[in-house]
Amino acid sequence: xTQSRSTTRGIxxxxxxxxxxxxxxxxxxxxxxxxxSLLVVVVFSxxxxxxxxxxxxxxxxxxxxxxxxxxxxxxxxTWARELRNQVLDAYRVSPAPPNSLFLAKVFGNFIFVIVxxxxxxxxxIVFYRLRTIGPAWQLLLVAAVGTWALVVNGTxxxxxxxxxxxxxxxxxxxxxxxxxxxxxxxxxxxxxxxxGEGARFWIVLLVTYDLVxxxxxxxxxxxxxxxx
Amino acid sequence: xxxxxxxxxILTAILLSYALYLALVGAPTEQTMGDVQRIFYYHVxxxxxxxxxxxxxxxxxxxxxIKRCPKADIVALVSAEVGVVFCTVxxxxxxxxxxxxxxxxxxxxxxxxxxxxxxxxxxSYLFLRRFSSSGQTPLLAAALAVLGAxxxxxxxxxxxxxxxQHPQPVMGGGGSIDPRMLHVLLIxxxxxxxxxxxxxxxxxRLETLQxxxxxxxxxxxxxxxxxxxx
Amino acid sequence: xxxxxPVVAVSNLIKQFGRFAALRGVTAEFAGGxxxxxxxxxxxxxxxxLRTLAGLNQPSSGQVTILGSRNFHDICHQVGYMAHPxxxxxxxxxxxxxxxxxxxxxxxxxxxxxEVIRSVGLDPDLARPVGQYSQGMRQRMSLARALLHDPRIxxxxxxxxNVDLRSAGDMVRLLAGLRxxxxxxxxxxxxxxxxxxxADEFIWMEAGKIIGRTPEFNANGPSVRxxxxxx
Numbered sequence: 286x287t288q289s290r291s292t293t294r295g296i297x298x299x300x301x302x303x304x305x306x307x308x309x310x311x312x313x314x315x316x317x318x319x320x321x322s323l324l325v326v327v328v329f330s331x332x333x334x335x336x337x338x339x340x341x342x343x344x345x346x347x348x349x350x351x352x353x354x355x356x357x358x359x360x361x362x363t364w365a366r367e368l369r370n371q372v373l374d375a376y377r378v379s380p381a382p383p384n385s386l387f388l389a390k391v392f393g394n395f396i397f398v399i400v401x402x403x404x405x406x407x408x409x410i411v412f413y414r415l416r417t418i419g420p421a422w423q424l425l426l427v428a429a430v431g432t433w434a435l436v437v438n439g440t441x442x443x444x445x446x447x448x449x450x451x452x453x454x455x456x457x458x459x460x461x462x463x464x465x466x467x468x469x470x471x472x473x474x475x476x477x478x479x480x481g482e483g484a485r486f487w488i489v490l491l492v493t494y495d496l497v498x499x500x501x502x503x504x505x506x507x508x509x510x511x512x513x
Numbered sequence: 514x515x516x517x518x519x520x521x522x523i524l525t526a527i528l529l530s531y532a533l534y535l536a537l538v539g540a541p542t543e544q545t546m547g548d549v550q551r552i553f554y555y556h557v558x559x560x561x562x563x564x565x566x567x568x569x570x571x572x573x574x575x576x577x578x579i580k581r582c583p584k585a586d587i588v589a590l591v592s593a594e595v596g597v598v599f600c601t602v603x604x605x606x607x608x609x610x611x612x613x614x615x616x617x618x619x620x621x622x623x624x625x626x627x628x629x630x631x632x633x634x635x636x637s638y639l640f641l642r643r644f645s646s647s648g649q650t651p652l653l654a655a656a657l658a659v660l661g662a663x664x665x666x667x668x669x670x671x672x673x674x675x676x677x678q679h680p681q682p683v684m685g686g687g688g689s690i691d692p693r694m695l696h697v698l699l700i701x702x703x704x705x706x707x708x709x710x711x712x713x714x715x716x717x718r719l720e721t722l723q724x725x726x727x728x729x730x731x732x733x734x735x736x737x738x739x740x741x742x743x
Numbered sequence: 744x745x746x747x748x749p750v751v752a753v754s755n756l757i758k759q760f761g762r763f764a765a766l767r768g769v770t771a772e773f774a775g776g777x778x779x780x781x782x783x784x785x786x787x788x789x790x791x792x793l794r795t796l797a798g799l800n801q802p803s804s805g806q807v808t809i810l811g812s813r814n815f816h817d818i819c820h821q822v823g824y825m826a827h828p829x830x831x832x833x834x835x836x837x838x839x840x841x842x843x844x845x846x847x848x849x850x851x852x853x854x855x856x857x858e859v860i861r862s863v864g865l866d867p868d869l870a871r872p873v874g875q876y877s878q879g880m881r882q883r884m885s886l887a888r889a890l891l892h893d894p895r896i897x898x899x900x901x902x903x904x905n906v907d908l909r910s911a912g913d914m915v916r917l918l919a920g921l922r923x924x925x926x927x928x929x930x931x932x933x934x935x936x937x938x939x940x941x942a943d944e945f946i947w948m949e950a951g952k953i954i955g956r957t958p959e960f961n962a963n964g965p966s967v968r969x970x971x972x973x974x
Contacts, residue, residue, distance in 0.1 A: 438660070441660075445641070449645050449647070455640070462664075465630050466630075466667035498663070501663060
């Protein structure tokens with residue numbers, strides 16, 4: 286039993302490392318997504334031009350909508366490399382557990398989206414003259430927990446969309462409704478913290494959401510992966 | 514079994530007519546809102562019926578994941594479809610009610626908002642069933658249904674807390690309800706439930722027949738000698 | 744003389760995709776240590792049969808027994824699969840690809856990967872990404888991936904397609920050598936002449952069924968058809 290657990294961990298790490306290396310090597314996806322994120326921020330700034338006081342009220346929502354767009358673009362290419370030469374078949378035929386593949390992809394997407402967020406946030410702060418009243422470390426916590434919520438479901442639905450027509454539109458179509466409670470929580474938490482109010486309820490909700498959906502996705506992933 | 518359907522149909526028609534009468538005429542007029550309030554007798558029972566149907570979808574989906582029983586898959590499909598219809602009724606009657614009373618088309622009322630999110634989740638479920646090109650569509654749909662159902666408590670909690678932070682007008686009477694109104698409400702709910710059951714049953718039979726036709730075609734392609742077609 | 748249990752046995756295998764029946768009741772047994780060539784027109788069900796053996800398709804009905812087990816995952820260590828797509832990452836070199844797959848199969852060192860790359864006639868130190876390989880090289884690297892974990896059974900779907908004649912000949916010799924080591928090899932191919940003289944048996948498929956099994960290849964079809972398929 287210990288051997289299988291260490292193998293699972295080993296395979297997850299190996300897959301994650303492989304994905305990060307490939308991403309770094311090609312840089313296609315990274316570059317286009319970074320630029321896309323920048324565009325999103327700029328377009329939003331043209332659309333909403335609030336005063337410093339107003340911006341604290343709406344920035345939470347704006348930032349997370351922008352993050353959501355960037356995340357969807359990132360998530361849509363989660364399985365692209367595996368589909369190109371049917372590598373997914375090679376994975377299915379091997380003894381590697383499907384959950385290692387899933388976790389590796391979720392971690393990879395998480396890192397990817399966090400990088401995008403880290404790039405977009407300073408721009409938002411500058412364009413909206415944002416300053417937070419509450420503690421900034423709580424914002425980081427919300428970002429981490431919220432991003433995980435988007436990414437774990439997104440990776441799962443990206444795998445589901447493989448077996449559908451109109452793959453790229455199916456992912457957001459499936460992801461958005463189920464993510465609504467998490468999005469409400471992220472936005473409200475961010476807005477509360479920016480305005481110096483407590484966000485404990487929202488953070489607890491997000492953490493619970495993450496636990497429930499990560500567990501369920503892990504339980505159901507093998508079913509989805511082996512669908513023809 | 515075959516005779517039960519028309520009998521139940523007639524009973525439901527009678528019940529619906531009676532419920533309609535009660536709602537429009539029989540029930541006492543509400544003090545503050547007047548006759549507009551009567552839409553409450555469609556708004557609330559539709560919501561309850563939709564929730565029951567979605568719960569049935571969840572149960573059938575879990576059963577399918579465990580047992581892979583095709584009948585469970587049909588129940589899941591049917592309950593999702595009819596549930597979405599009832600959800601749509603809630604989402605349409607809500608604004609119709611809100612506009613004359615509060616002057617706004619939409620309010621982030623607990624029931625209305627959670628119904629909207631449920632509607633979105635189950636419409637996405639129906640889209641998955643429509644767009645899936647996999648042979649295992651029932652499995653994928655069942656997985657999505659489980660995730661969607663698990664989402665429901667989170668929807669409630671997030672909207673509840675959101676409303677405590679941003680108070681909204683409450684639709685449908687927050688406090689106690691007049692017993693006569695409650696009586697009309699329950700009659701309407703019974704009528705709606707019977708109607709929902711009829712529609713589900715009919716759709717279930719339709720889907721079963723469709724699948725039997727597909728299987729017959731498949732069986733024929735299996736046993737046909739293709740050389741005879743050349 | 745004791746009869747050895749068949750390495751692969753399928754019983755009344757049916758696979759339907761909606762209304763299309765790709766496999767319409769395939770029943771056969773395959774002994775170990777032989778090279779089988781699976782032939783037939785497009786749509787005969789060859790690829791579907793191979794994918795079902797590889798556990799990538801769930802049969803609509805019927806049984807697949809490989810090495811005595813009905814659950815593919817119990818014996819997946821013993822099966823190697825190769826298809827027309829390369830099943831490799833275009834952006835990595837051959838060695839890097841095989842290093843990754845080594846980890847999937849729990850092979851601890853890189854030595855095995857290097858050895859298997861050499862055995863298919865390629866250079867393990869080649870840093871060129873697989874996406875830039877010629878078709879022949881790509882097929883050979885894909886075969887190396889299938890051989891990596893030293894499986895007892897090989898399932899190869901169109902390994903020679905778009906491959907130059909010399910590379911194809913090399914691959915056939917390699918497969919013959921593997922068969923002589925005791926591996927059981929299934930090759931789906933349209934270029935059956937390549938295996939003439941090497942394959943132990945030619946399996947003829949038509950319209951989702953096996954219609955004949957012959958020890959030699961004849962371009963006109965099986966010289967002897969199975970009783971139910973005699974015209």
